[in-house]
Each structure stands twice: as structure tokens, then as C-alpha cells.
Amino acid sequence: MLGKRESLKLNKFTLLDKHAKYIFIIPGLVVLIILIAYPMIYLVSLALSRYDLALMDKPVFCGGSNFTSLLTDPYFLFSLKNTLVLAAGAVVLEFGLGLVLALVLNERLRGGKIFRVLFIIPMMIPPIVVGLNFRLIYDPFGPLNFLSEMMGFEKINWLGSSLPAKLAIILTDTWQWSPFMFIILLAGLQSIPDYLYEAAKIDGASGIRVFLYITWPMLIPTAAVALIIRVIEALKLFDIIYMLTYGGPSGATETLSLWIYRLAFRFGNMGYASATAFVMFLILSVVCLVLIKGTGLEKRLEWGKE
Amino acid sequence: MFIRMKRSTFTLITLLILVGLFGASGYSIAKVKLKIACMSAHGMSDCAKDVAEQFNKLYGPEITAEITPIGFDILLDKMLADFSTHTGSFDVWSVGQMWFGLVGRYLYDVDEIREKYPEIVDPDYDFDDFPKTLWGICATWKGKNVALPFADGQLILFYRTDLFNNSDYKAKFKKLYGYELHMPEEGEPRLSYKQWYDYAEFFTTGVEWRDGEQYGISLPAKTGDPLLAVFCSLFGDHRRSPEGLKAFGPIDADWGDFFTSDHRVAFDPNVSDLGLKALNDYLALSEFSPAPTTLDWTTSPEPFKAGLTAMLMGWGGYWPSITAPGSAVRGKVAIAIPPMPHVGGWGMAINKDSKHPKEAYRYIQLLTNKKNCKYLYETYREMPTRLSTMTDPRLKAKFPDLWYYAPALEKTSVRPRLSVYAKLEHAMGVYLGKAWTGELSAREALKATADEWNRIIKMAEL
Numbered sequence: 001m002l003g004k005r006e007s008l009k010l011n012k013f014t015l016l017d018k019h020a021k022y023i024f025i026i027p028g029l030v031v032l033i034i035l036i037a038y039p040m041i042y043l044v045s046l047a048l049s050r051y052d053l054a055l056m057d058k059p060v061f062c063g064g065s066n067f068t069s070l071l072t073d074p075y076f077l078f079s080l081k082n083t084l085v086l087a088a089g090a091v092v093l094e095f096g097l098g099l100v101l102a103l104v105l106n107e108r109l110r111g112g113k114i115f116r117v118l119f120i121i122p123m124m125i126p127p128i129v130v131g132l133n134f135r136l137i138y139d140p141f142g143p144l145n146f147l148s149e150m151m152g153f154e155k156i157n158w159l160g161s162s163l164p165a166k167l168a169i170i171l172t173d174t175w176q177w178s179p180f181m182f183i184i185l186l187a188g189l190q191s192i193p194d195y196l197y198e199a200a201k202i203d204g205a206s207g208i209r210v211f212l213y214i215t216w217p218m219l220i221p222t223a224a225v226a227l228i229i230r231v232i233e234a235l236k237l238f239d240i241i242y243m244l245t246y247g248g249p250s251g252a253t254e255t256l257s258l259w260i261y262r263l264a265f266r267f268g269n270m271g272y273a274s275a276t277a278f279v280m281f282l283i284l285s286v287v288c289l290v291l292i293k294g295t296g297l298e299k300r301l302e303w304g305k306e
Numbered sequence: 307m308f309i310r311m312k313r314s315t316f317t318l319i320t321l322l323i324l325v326g327l328f329g330a331s332g333y334s335i336a337k338v339k340l341k342i343a344c345m346s347a348h349g350m351s352d353c354a355k356d357v358a359e360q361f362n363k364l365y366g367p368e369i370t371a372e373i374t375p376i377g378f379d380i381l382l383d384k385m386l387a388d389f390s391t392h393t394g395s396f397d398v399w400s401v402g403q404m405w406f407g408l409v410g411r412y413l414y415d416v417d418e419i420r421e422k423y424p425e426i427v428d429p430d431y432d433f434d435d436f437p438k439t440l441w442g443i444c445a446t447w448k449g450k451n452v453a454l455p456f457a458d459g460q461l462i463l464f465y466r467t468d469l470f471n472n473s474d475y476k477a478k479f480k481k482l483y484g485y486e487l488h489m490p491e492e493g494e495p496r497l498s499y500k501q502w503y504d505y506a507e508f509f510t511t512g513v514e515w516r517d518g519e520q521y522g523i524s525l526p527a528k529t530g531d532p533l534l535a536v537f538c539s540l541f542g543d544h545r546r547s548p549e550g551l552k553a554f555g556p557i558d559a560d561w562g563d564f565f566t567s568d569h570r571v572a573f574d575p576n577v578s579d580l581g582l583k584a585l586n587d588y589l590a591l592s593e594f595s596p597a598p599t600t601l602d603w604t605t606s607p608e609p610f611k612a613g614l615t616a617m618l619m620g621w622g623g624y625w626p627s628i629t630a631p632g633s634a635v636r637g638k639v640a641i642a643i644p645p646m647p648h649v650g651g652w653g654m655a656i657n658k659d660s661k662h663p664k665e666a667y668r669y670i671q672l673l674t675n676k677k678n679c680k681y682l683y684e685t686y687r688e689m690p691t692r693l694s695t696m697t698d699p700r701l702k703a704k705f706p707d708l709w710y711y712a713p714a715l716e717k718t719s720v721r722p723r724l725s726v727y728a729k730l731e732h733a734m735g736v737y738l739g740k741a742w743t744g745e746l747s748a749r750e751a752l753k754a755t756a757d758e759w760n761r762i763i764k765m766a767e768l
Contacts, residue, residue: 052725053386053389053390053408054407054408054409054411054725054726055725075736139600139605140596140597140600141519141596141609141612141614157597157599157600158600159597159599159600160528160597160598160599160600160742161599161743162743162745245529246528246529246530247529247735248528248529248530248599248735248739249528249529249599249739249742249743250529250735250736250737250738250739250740250742250743250745251529251735251736251739252743254736262728262732265382265383265386265387266382266383266728266732267726267728267729267732268386268390268408268728270390
């Protein structure tokens with residue numbers, strides 16, 4: 001028989017054991033509340049307020065007027081358009097290049113391992129540094145124009161004209177983030193069972209048919225995850241644009257992220273900036289949802305199943 | 307008991323070591339530690355640090371000053387964050403004169419500090435030593451003295467003396483244009499726009515003065531501060547002409563050259579043709595510059611320093627870097643005043659949330675007094691704000707670029723100092739920039755900019 005003291009100790013441990021899962025998640029929950037939930041709630045409250053730092057000490061509730069202003073704000077509309085164009089252009093290129101590299105380096109090539117390491121280096125460089133370096137590359141007197149003049153082409157005002165500036169940003173982002181696609185897709189390729197390829201070989205399937213009927217279908221879940229991550233990141237693009245063009249020339253490369261930053265920290269219009277940020281969050285959520293449903297990711301990864 | 311004795315002995319020894327360490331390092335807790343945020347460009351923060359050392363010698367260890375250099379690009383963001391959160395992270399800020407409208411209400415009226423603490427006022431400070439224009443825009447806002455002038459930024463013309471003094475080029479220029487190739491010097495009438503254009507054209511296509519690419523001028527036109535400042539200079543030439551003053555009335559110090567005396571947008575094509583003339587002047591000059599829409603304050607001096615352009619429109623503070631050892635144009639540069647210079651200007655202001663306004667005023671007074679203005683100019687080439695420095699004969703003999711400061715201030719263009727300045731600057735970049743990218747004609751770009759400015763002003767109820 002247990003004594004009183006031993007009995008109390010046992011009850012204490014049983015209680016702890018019973019509620020252990022809650023005890024373990026409390027630190028994470030606190031962090032979540034402080035870093036995500038509270039800021040989100042504050043963001044929404046600011047979005048529903050008028051708060052101009054140049055004129056006011058405190059936010060003043062104004063309902064949904066910030067949101068209705070957004071609908072007719074030309075700056076919001078063209079920065080949204082620029083965001084979608086730049087993101088789509090960059091992600092398509094990154095995916096294409098990443099897939100080609102992954103397919104090539106999935107084969108047993110001499111020096112393949114070294115190339116794999118070299119190809120991921122751009123991803124490790126901070127985007128600000130990438131932006132600074134590419135600003136020098138795109139300079140009218142920079143190496144890119146020097147090379148193009150050597151080949152008999154005219155100089156391009158990369159960062160001073162609308163279309164070249166957009167292209168410059170897409171190319172810079174592609175240079176930095178194709179390695180990300182490459183790594184993820186390579187991992188996906190390497191997880192495809194060999195016996196499928198052997199069976200296809202026995203059946204005499206051509207390279208293209210193997211890709212279309214074996215490689216690509218098996219790669220879709222991985223590709224979908226990589227695409228979703230890159231689309232979210234591309235839609236938030238800021239650092240490279242800040243360093244290369246600062247939204248110019250004449251707003252041609254002004255994205256939502258840059259516009260929100262300008263509204264909040266240059267204009268001091270915190271209420272309107274918060275509303276724009278909230279709308280951007282909603283747009284990103286919708287885009288993610290569309291991608292998840294469109295690629296059937298839920299089903300493929302069997303999410304939601306107990 | 308033995309364990310308790312061991313524990314207390316250990317604690318005592320630790321305390322003794324800590325006290326000894328603090329004593330050895332000379333650590334002392336300053337009663338007041340002033341935190342000063344200063345723009346890092348043009349040697350401003352170096353100057354602030356130098357004076358902070360003087361200050362610490364004078365008032366330390368009880369009161370010390372610590373400088374944090376901050377880049378121009380993020381200075382306004384950090385300033386707004388400090389002011390709006392009322393944290394008082396910094397006691398003193400270097401504030402660009404164009405930002406007074408945005409942050410003016412967060413700054414101490416230093417008149418109040420002087421009245422409250424008369425014992426700290428330097429009797430030799432001499433407020434009259436500041437040029438009236440500079441005092442008006444770098445030190446006052448809405449009738450209050452909110453800062454002390456620290457740096458006088460002026461947009462001026464740098465030019466290659468070896469090219470302008472070349473006898474062959476002079477002869478050729480005279481033959482082509484019918485007058486002398488000559489940059490006005492001290493005491494001479496200012497450069498006219500026609501001369502400026504002709505010089506730029508001549509050194510781009512009129513004479514081969516280098517192997518490879520050559521341009522008449524390095525002219526910034528990048529979205530943001532560069533575009534607005536240079537356009538203000540060019541428009542200011544028309545705005546302050548007799549025709550301009552008749553059409554628009556006198557200049558309001560807070561609204562600047564871009565507005566009429568009754569606060570309408572002066573460059574609006576519906577108001578007058580002078581705005582279009584100025585923009586066409588700007589576009590025409592841009593033809594003789596390498597990629598003007600990519601040139602900002604950092605990149606615009608580079609083609610000139612590399613010897614690719616005959617002229618540069620830039621801030622006076624560039625002089626030390628342009629003429630530094632290793633520069634391709636060292637020894638070949640002089641300064642001229644453009645048709646209408648443009649004043650930037652920086653003041654040192656005290657944060658209203660500072661807990662040490664008295665000590666902060668001591669610092670900014672020391673930084674901007676007569677002695678330090680001369681000292682900082684001579685040591686760091688810090689752009690002087692006092693007439694006694696600008697007109698000092700010894701300094702003028704020693705430094706060939708000093709002469710322009712005083713005469714340039716006699717007639718110079720100024721930016722708006724409104725609470726919506728940042729919005730106006732952005733709108734100009736978006737709409738006026740389209741005249742360079744070809745998306746709009748000059749008139750359409752100007753009209754779109756004026757319409758957007760009118761909308762911003764109306765929404766702000768100014």
C-alpha cells in the first residue's frame with residue numbers, strides 16, 4: 001500500500017502526464033499569439049482606422065473607408081498589376097529552368113555533384129546583396145552592356161526604361177531562385193521509383209513519353225509545393241526591386257510590397273497601409289488556395305485524413 | 307555550515323572581482339547619455355562624431371553624446387518610427403528641410419529651451435551669421451525655431467576645367483555658337499539655360515574630346531528626390547523670373563517654387579506654359595546625359611568622376627569625393643552656379659520625446675557654432691551654413707569650391723515643406739517620369755503630375 005506522501009507524488013505525476021501535451025505547446029502558443037495573432041488583430045484594427053503620423057497622435061476609427069478607397073486607387077491597381085506580372089514571369093522562368101537543371105543533373109553525369117553544389121550558391125546570397133550586384137551589372141556602363149556592345153548590339157537602358165526594368169527584375173529573381181526549384185524538383189525526381197523507368201524501358205517508351213506519363217505525374221506533388229512556396233515569395237518581392245529600381249522608372253516596377261512600405265514608412269499613412277497589407281494577405285491566400293485546389297495537392301498528400 | 311561559508315566566500319570574491327573589473331575599465335555611469343541620429347552622407351556623421359568628442363570632453367562624464375550614422379534612404383523611415391512611437395530612441399535628429407512638414411510637430415521649439423535655460427545659451431552664437439534663406443528653410447517651421455542649420459546642400463554644376471579652358475575647343479565653340487565658351491566665375495552673371503544647353507550639346511556631339519563614349523553632362527532624373535530636386539531647379543529658373551513672379555506671385559517658404567502664392571500647382575499647364583518650358587528644358591538636357599533615369603545621388607557623380615562627362619549637376623558636398631586622390635578628374639574640376647541652384651539643407655532638431663532637451667540643445671549649439679562651422683568645413687569639407695565661413699578669405703583662398711555658397715543662396719529654388727511632401731515626390735516620379743519613358747508626352751506628363759498633386763493637396767485639406 002502506498003503512503004500518503006507517495007500517493008500525492010503519484011497523483012502529481014499522473015496529472016502532469018495527463019496534461020503534458022498542453023504544457024508542451026504553451027511556449028509555442030505564446031510565441032504564435034505574440035508574433036502572429038496579436039499583430040494580425042492590430043493590423044485589422046489599424047486597417048479600419050484613419051492614422052496619419054504627420055497629423056495624428058492616435059488612430060481614429062473610420063470603418064471600411066480605407067478598403068473602399070483601395071478599389072479606385074490607381075497606385076494600388078497598378079502596383080497589383082506589376083506584382084502579378086513580375087511574379088508570374090519570374091516563377092514560370094524559375095520553374096522551367098529549375099526543372100531542366102533537375103532533369104539534367106538527375107542523370108549520372110561526371111561532375112554532377114559539383115554542379116549541384118555550385119547551382120545552389122545564388123540562393124544563399126542575401127537578396128539585398130544580389131540587388132546591389134545586379135545594379136552594377138545592369139548599369140549603362142556595366143558588364144552586360146559591355147558584352148552586348150561587343151556582340152554588335154546597342155546598349156540597353158536596363159533600369160531606366162519600363163519594359164527592360166521589368167525584365168531585369170525577373171531575370172535577377174530567376175537567377176537567385178531557380179536553384180530553389182532545382183533542389184526541390186531534384187529531390188522529387190530522386191524519389192520516383194526506378195522500377196517504373198525500367199518497366200517503361202522494357203515497353204520501349206520514348207524519352208518524351210516517359211516524361212509525360214511517369215516523371216511528370218509523379219513529380220506533380222513536389223512541383224506543386226515548390227510552386228506554391230515560390231509564388232508566395234514572388235508576390236512579396238521587395239528587396240531586389242528596392243535595390244534595383246525603387247519602383248521606377250515611373251512606377252513600372254512598383255509592387256504591392258514596395259507600395260505598402262512607402263505608404264507606411266515614407267508617407268506615414270499607417271491606416272491605409274494596413275488596409276492594403278490586409279488585402280494583399282487575402283490575395284496571397286486566394287492564390288495559394290487556387291494553386292492547392294488546382295494541383296489537387298490536398299488529395300495527393302492526403303491532407304485532412306486522420 | 308561549511309557549505310554556507312564556502313557559498314558566501316564565493317559570492318564575496320565574485321563581487322570583489324566585478325567591482326575591480328569596473329574600476330579597472332574606468333567605467334562610469336553617465337547621468338545623461340545623449341543619442342544622436344545623423345545622416346551618414348557628405349561626411350555629416352563624421353562631423354557629428356568629431357563634435358561629440360568635443361562635447362564629451364566639455365561635459366563628460368556626466369553628460370555624453372553618442373552618434374549613430376544613418377543612410378539617407380532609411381533616415382526618414384527611422385525618424386518617423388521613433389517619433390510616432392514616442393519612444394525617444396534618439397534625442398537629436400538630423401532633419402532634411404523638406405521633411406519639416408511631415409515631422410515638424412514632433413520637434414522641440416528650441417526657443418522654449420533657450421527661454422527655460424538661459425544659462426546654456428552661447429552669447430557668441432550669432433544667429434545673424436546664418437543666411438536668411440537658410441535660416442528660413444533649415445531652422446524654422448510654422449514660425450517656430452525647430453532646428454539649428456547644420457549643412458547647406460546646394461545643387462550646382464561641376465565642370466571640367468581642362469575642357470572648358472582648351473583653346474582649340476574654345477575656338478570651335480565660338481565658330482559653332484557665336485559666343486565664348488566660358489563658365490561664369492565669382493562675381494560674374496550666372497550661367498543661362500541657353501549656355502548650359504549649348505555647352506552640353508557641344509561636349510556631346512560638337513567636339514571629340516575623348517576616345518569612346520562622351521557626354522556633355524551627368525544629369526540625374528531618377529524617380530524620387532533626384533527628379534524632384536532637379537526639376538525644381540529648372541522650374542525655379544522660370545518661377546523666379548519676372549514673368550514667373552508676375553504670373554504666380556511671391557514664393558511661400560513652406561510651399562516652395564512649385565506652387566503659386568495662393569497654393570495652386572504652378573507648373574500645371576492649365577495655369578501657365580512655364581512648367582512645360584522647364585520640363586522641355588530638362589528633357590532636352592537629358593539627351594546629353596548617360597541614362598538619366600538611372601542616375602540618382604549615388605550614381606550620378608560616377609560618369610563625371612570616370613571622365614565620361616564634361617559637366618555634372620550635383621550637390622556641393624560631392625567636391626571631396628570628386629577631387630579625391632585616384633579620381634580621374636582630380637585637378638581638373640571647378641564649380642559654376644547653374645541658372646537656378648537648388649537648396650537641400652539639413653537642420654539638427656531635438657525630439658519632443660527627449661528626456662534631455664537642455665543637454666541636447668547644448669550639443670546642437672556646439673555643433674553649429676561659428677568656430678565649429680569653420681573647423682568642420684576645413685577638416686571634413688562639411689557644407690557650411692554660416693556667412694562667416696562662406697566668405698572667410700583664408701578659406702576661400704585655400705578651397706576653390708567655397709565661393710559659390712553665399713551667392714547661390716541669394717537666389718535659389720526650394721522644395722515644398724508640406725506634410726504630404728513624400729506623396730508629392732512619389733507622384734512626380736510616377737507621372738513626370740513617363741515623359742522620359744515615352745509613355746506620355748511632356749504636356750500630358752506634366753498635366754497628370756499636376757492633377758495628382760492637386761488631388762493630394764485637396765485630400766490633405768491643406
